[in-house]
Amino acid sequence: MFTGIIQAIGHLEQSQPRSGDVRLTINTGNLPLTGVALGDSIAVNGVCLTAVTLGQRNFAADVSRETLTLTTLGSLSIGDRVNLEPALTLATPLGGHLVSGHVDGVGTVVERHADARSWRLRIEAPAELTRYIAPKGSICVDGTSLTVNRIDGAVFELNLVPHTVAHTISGNYQVGSRVNLEVDLIARYLERLLLGDSATAPSSVGITRELLAAHGFRAD
Numbered sequence: 001m002f003t004g005i006i007q008a009i010g011h012l013e014q015s016q017p018r019s020g021d022v023r024l025t026i027n028t029g030n031l032p033l034t035g036v037a038l039g040d041s042i043a044v045n046g047v048c049l050t051a052v053t054l055g056q057r058n059f060a061a062d063v064s065r066e067t068l069t070l071t072t073l074g075s076l077s078i079g080d081r082v083n084l085e086p087a088l089t090l091a092t093p094l095g096g097h098l099v100s101g102h103v104d105g106v107g108t109v110v111e112r113h114a115d116a117r118s119w120r121l122r123i124e125a126p127a128e129l130t131r132y133i134a135p136k137g138s139i140c141v142d143g144t145s146l147t148v149n150r151i152d153g154a155v156f157e158l159n160l161v162p163h164t165v166a167h168t169i170s171g172n173y174q175v176g177s178r179v180n181l182e183v184d185l186i187a188r189y190l191e192r193l194l195l196g197d198s199a200t201a202p203s204s205v206g207i208t209r210e211l212l213a214a215h216g217f218r219a220d
Contacts, residue, residue, distance in 0.1 A: 004096030004145025006083045025060045041087040046143030046180040048101025083143040096145025097138040109177040119160040132183035140182035
């Protein structure tokens with residue numbers, strides 16, 4: 001588990017294809033590795049990876065084909081900057097929100113403009129994720145815990161304060177940038193719970209108006 005509070009910016013040192021998947025070596029920048037052991041988890045752009053080798057300032061992790069398909073890690077180039085966060089401990093302040101490091105899909109930045117000292121971003125999410133995104137709810141973008149300002153269809157808006165821009169890779173975002181998205185953990189489990197017995201159906205379609213009405217929810 002993670003908090004979505006980025007601890008350092010690193011960069012990709014090496015990418016090694018290995019029988020259909022990839023081993024990535026990440027330079028960890030200012031992130032201390034003294035408390036990290038082999039097998040520990042580190043989030044890289046919001047993706048929970050397992051350290052299989054450790055150096056003084058880098059670690060390597062194997063990235064499966066599933067992860068390469070659902071995230072942007074497979075499109076990283078040598079030298080590309082990445083957000084880093086080690087796994088939380090019981091002593092870690094929960095400054096963001098609970099993040100699993102299991103990316104749900106890739107979004108695309110469709111607008112970026114200045115707003116006083118902050119930046120406003122509009123990101124288009126995959127259609128199947130939009131039901132989990134709510135105004136003033138939490139979303140994780142490349143591992144960064146952020147608050148949704150508003151949502152219009154599949155496009156949601158965020159505000160990036162100067163500290164976030166300075167201490168994450170969000171300062172690099174431009175129109176067309178692809179970003180890893182993880183929706184709120186509670187929303188995913190709530191949907192599964194509301195599905196009840198129908199969750200066992202092989203082709204379950206998720207929450208519908210009819211299902212909500214059956215549970216007493218009204219649209220008025």
